[in-house]
Amino acid sequence: QIVMLINYNLLFLSFVIFNKVFIKNIYFKALIIFLMLTFEISSIISLKTTSLEIFLLSISVFYIYGSTEEINRNLKKSAFILGILFGIKFINAPFIGVLLTFVILSKKLIQKKHIFLYSIIGFLFAQPSVLVPQILKVYISDIIHHLNYQEGSYVSSLDWLKVISGNFGNVFILVVFIFLIYSLYKYRHKFLLIHTLMPLAATIQIAALFFSDGLIRAHYLKMSIVLLIYFSLNITENYVKLKWLFLLVVITF
Secondary structure, three states: OHHHHHHHHHHHHHHHHHHHHHOOOHHHHHHHHHHHOOOOOHHHHOOOOHHHHHHHHHHHHHHHHHOOOOHHHHHHHHHHHHHHHHHHOHHHHHHHHHHHHHHHHOOOOOOHHHHHHHHHHHHHHHOHHHHOHHHHHHHHHHHHHHHOOOOOOOOOHHHHHHHHHHHHOHHHHHHHHHHHHHHHHHOHHHOOHHHHHHHHHHHHHHHHHHOOOOOOOOHHHHHHHHHHHHHHHHHHHHHOOHHHHHHHHHHHO
């Protein structure tokens, strides 16, 4: 019960941070927090690390999009946190991978080595045992075991879609992502690469899971789905006419 309470508190704090970064309307913020706390409760009941992962991602997102500090400093902090996120669960690799790829490709950043170093330190902070060669072998073999794990029946992309529909609401997800695709297409020239970094990583993670034919878990999708929903709502609030936003609020409610 204590762990479940901690998980819900971490989720609540995560959504407060996401709201601060992505949502402007105060009434919309309250509605979204209420909605998000009802999504995919299996990770809460089964005491998974999902709430902690979402909390770490929300802090990273804040440093990338919401902080007013100098960009190199923000990216170092974000890299450290995403390194921890990767250390907690190896399927979170797309988030740190996308960030470091952006760092490599960016011509404006001047502290690239420091950002990479912070990501490594973050990973070691979460998994210090990998510094021991014998335990590193166990860690790698554990990853290989999970990649080769079989649920007992064939898992298809359609099964993953059913999981998303059943745990996050098919009508809501459909409407949100229709708005997202519409907004991304219509206002594509206004988006910078850094604006889409974390949503891109979330999309990559979901796409990778869709190719998993053995292991299927709803809580693997939760962090990415939550981030994409917030990104969609942010775009909807900024670029879609108010009547459509009101319709989305009604459907959400």
